Amino acid sequence: MENKGDVVACVYYRSPSKDVSSDELFYRQLGEISGSVAPVLTGDFNFPDISWEDHTAVTSRPGKFLNLLGDNFLSQLLSEPTRKDALLDLLFVNREGLVGDMTVGGCLGRNDHKMVQFKIFGVMRKKISRVATLDFRRAKFKLLEELFGSVPWEPAFEGLEIHESWLAFENHLLKAQEQAMPLCRKSNKWVRRPICLNSELLLELRQKNKLYDLWK
Missing domain, CATH: 3.60.10.10 (Endonuclease/exonuclease/phosphatase)
Incomplete structure (x- = not known):
């Protein structure tokens, strides 16, 4: 160190x-x-x-x-x-x-x-920031709702511990977010x-x- x-x-x-x-x-x-x-x-x-x-x-x-x-x-x-x-x-x-x-x-x-x-x-x-952030102004919230509604949640969590269930939920959230929420660059x-x-x-x-x- x-x-x-x-x-x-x-x-x-x-x-x-x-x-x-x-x-x-x-x-x-x-x-x-x-x-x-x-x-x-x-x-x-x-x-x-x-x-x-x-x-x-x-x-x-x-x-x-x-x-x-x-x-x-x-x-x-x-x-x-x-x-x-x-x-x-x-x-x-x-x-x-x-x-x-x-x-x-x-x-x-x-x-x-x-x-x-x-x-x-x-x-x-x-410096020029290369960090991307979510652009909520252009987000497709209806699509996000549809993507979440189409997930078979009970089979997705079957046999998982609490922490594993959270990781599975987070994975579905990130995939839906990628499709429904565009990114923008920070100024x-x-x-x-x-x-x-x-x-x-x-x-x-x-x-x-x-x-x-x-x-x-």
Whole structure:
């Protein structure tokens, strides 16, 4: 881990054989870091069954990892496979414009993982935002209603646990959203976290999310 001002660079390796308690320890540490500084987190997370295109997972452990990312406002930036056809090595940030010039390719020595290279920008800079957001003004809500109404919900949830049922529901929602809600690009702006989104508010949001998870 290396600290440069309010930016902390972290490298993490998650062994496939690690138990749930090891994951929980990492999640707590990440929550403490992301609430006060801007983390640049990279490493081999060994979650090959996560679909990063629609942010879904079919089992509970990667599903919980996705929930953690949302709780801490972290975005995953890599899209190319890093080991054969699997995207195992990941790169997370919680601020736009914090990293750039990303490349994936080549191996170091006999390692079978591709190298991930990127630059960390020490100051905020103005850039053209490539982040797409939902355009609700052009959304086809009638189509969204029809798509949801055509889903056979009882068979879709049959035999699933609560968390798995939520992931199945989320998957149907994202597919319907893709068809009924067009995307638009955010306008240019200085890339920085809103002033109101301070560490105290982030901590409160995470605590409320934990209570919601317990209630579920």
